[in-house]
Amino acid sequence: MKYKLIFAFLLIFTQLANAQNKKTTTGAEDRAIWVKHLYRIAYPVIYNLANETLKKNMPVEKAPGYGLNAAKVTYLEALGRTVAGVAPWLALPDDETAEGKLRKNMRTELLKALTNSVNPESPDYISFRSESQPIVDAAYVAHAFLRAPKALWEPLDETTKKRFIEEFKSLRTRTGAYNNWLLFAGLSEGFLLSIGEQYDPARVQFAINKMKEWYVGDSWYSDGEKFSMDYYNSYVIHPMLVDLLKVLVDKKKAQQADYDLALKRMVRYSEYLERIISPEGTYPAYGRSITYRTAAFQALAQVALMEKLPEYVKPAQVRGALTKVIYNLYNGNQNFDDKGWLVLGFNGHQPEIADIYTSTGSLYMATLGFLTLGLPADNKFWTDAPAPWTSLKAWSGETIKKDYKVEY
Template sequence: MERRKFIGALSLTGMLGVIDPKEVVAIAGNNEQLKLEKAGNDRTYWYKLLYKMANPVVSNLANGTLVKNMPLITSPTFDSRTPAVSYLEAVGRCYAGIAPWLALPDDHTEEGILRKKLRLDAIKGLDSCFAPNSPDKLNFAKDHQPIVDAAYLAQTFLRAPEALWKPLKSETKEAIITAFKSLRNRKPFKSNWLLFGSITEAFLLSIGVPHDEARLNEGVDKLNEWYKGDGWYGDGPNLAFDYYNSFVIHPMMVDTLAVMLSKGLVKAERYDLALKRMQRYALGQERMISPEGTYPPIGRSITYRTGAFQALAQVALMKKLPNTVSPAQVRSALTKVKQNMYDTPGTFDKMNWLQLGFCGHDPEIADYYTSTGSLYMATLSFLPLGLPATDEFWSAPAADWTAKKAWAAKTFPKDYHVDF
């Protein structure tokens, strides 16, 4: 079904194999080599940057050393929640961003070698951290925060079931299902959090596990009631002018409804409406990228950096960009944003862990719920790496994005309010 292509993963080959670590290091390169990638090879820049970002989380989880090695830095205003929730944050968010890339089939390119290494480590890491007495055991039992990051882990499995769910050990799968079910004793807050409950139940539904019907429906129903128009949902009854429509609302609304549609629980018209709204929001996101490749640091959670563009990235991955927005202009715009943000000293520490801040290192800008693990929402802007290198998104020549055209006195499309 066309509507569900984005949650289906391509078949994988060669799940087993030995990869020479020296070969991986040589391909990944050091920080200076990453900065020197040519503008004409955006995909190389993207995948090396994503590998740099994700590998500390994934490789340490695979080695049972995430808790040991991840620097657990919290906001200066961090609240009373258990700081250990940060490890689940790092895993759920990072995995959700890398999932489409890891779902591509193996090949013998430089990219393919890195991708296979990361995928095998990702599987090994999940098997490890859900094993009894694991030193990296993830917290699902305390606080409300695990509701959030279980949802990103569920979204991971929806985005790459063949690559990241099916290869897991049976005991790992059972442990994950039990962990997800255990969250039912805590209610999500009346905000975008309702979608966290919905998508977790949607994943359980997708694998044939009995789901909580009320929890599944509450998120998609309430957020629909809170729709404000022109592609914007309220975060609760009121509109919040921040990036939560992208961090959470549009992607999880569409992904949840896709599962419900596949199971005959909603009509196609409802999914189509949610997708149209996400497309409208994505169009606005592309226009918010300045000619210089910057974007407004507005609202909460700006330490999630380019995770702010998840909605635009997912629409590109789904090949559902609005007709007035070309894949090449989205790629070019997001590449420039990434260069501006991630080439700035201080964004990563010496071991390539993300540091608190927006553009660079600035702990003071972090919110009261923010810690090291929270920052891996940034991977969510890399979703188009799930498109093969031959896809137009990557193969088309670089193109000016809307604001760059507008401020260069070039022709660009008009924009109007929409009523759906």
């Protein structure tokens, strides 16, 4: 009966989402598109892990030249990256709408999934304790807990909480790449600090200090000592740096000015992301890890979620731009296999463009572009009248704001 209800709810969202075929859509129709596609992406991971069949049922496709031990890393990738993206949406309170019931069902299953993931007796136990890659994906689990503590952390039983804490602390036996990976290590420690656990201040401070050193100007951070032109400022750097500093400020371990500056830089970076969305709802496929798809817009989605968009970037124009991107990528079947799992590629099955660290689990970073679903349906992001985004206005001959570098 439960799954018949889920099917009925998804049918409702499909009918609403089909409105994207019109020239303009309402905020409610846009939201239905977001809900439908986030649920579609996240459901196989959460449902299977809740039922202890993730390792049995998730395909493990690997990039040509793949260099990791997929069996030891891909399942944590799938879990961490999925929960980090769905967390703000699942943090909304329950209600009796079709969306509310769908959301409650996913939250209930995710709590089972999280419990199974750290239970050594479960066939889906996911260890953090070997390989370097878990440093990355444990941080996405931690990020989910920071984004939705009352929905995803506090309801866990004490045994499960203790197991997660032990898994996080086990990461201290390893190190990783000398780049954005420093933030992964720092964020996991920041989560431990946030819940009153013993944490490693050196890992936290090293991450903060290096990000400050690697700032190159106009909202861009270098990903390590040499600059890379890619989306890692959005995949990782801005969101994790801002949220780590928030924990430190709340615990009186950092200055408010440090957080304010990092946030200001992320807001500026979000302007770039909004501007690169074409009038047709496409964006440049450049740099490493383009198989992460909508994760390229995590920083923009988070700034909108925080209601910190620049004055000239209206919430409705961000909604319209991201809705078009989401629709273009996920309304068809080109990015899914016949069982609903994401496939290696950017917009289709294109394994040749996947990086040597990319497998099926890696792809669930895509959920990070949906963070703004954490705003309730009556927020102006969803209720304001449709508005054209910057490139749509520019190519239509409308007036747009001139863009200049900033000095902070």
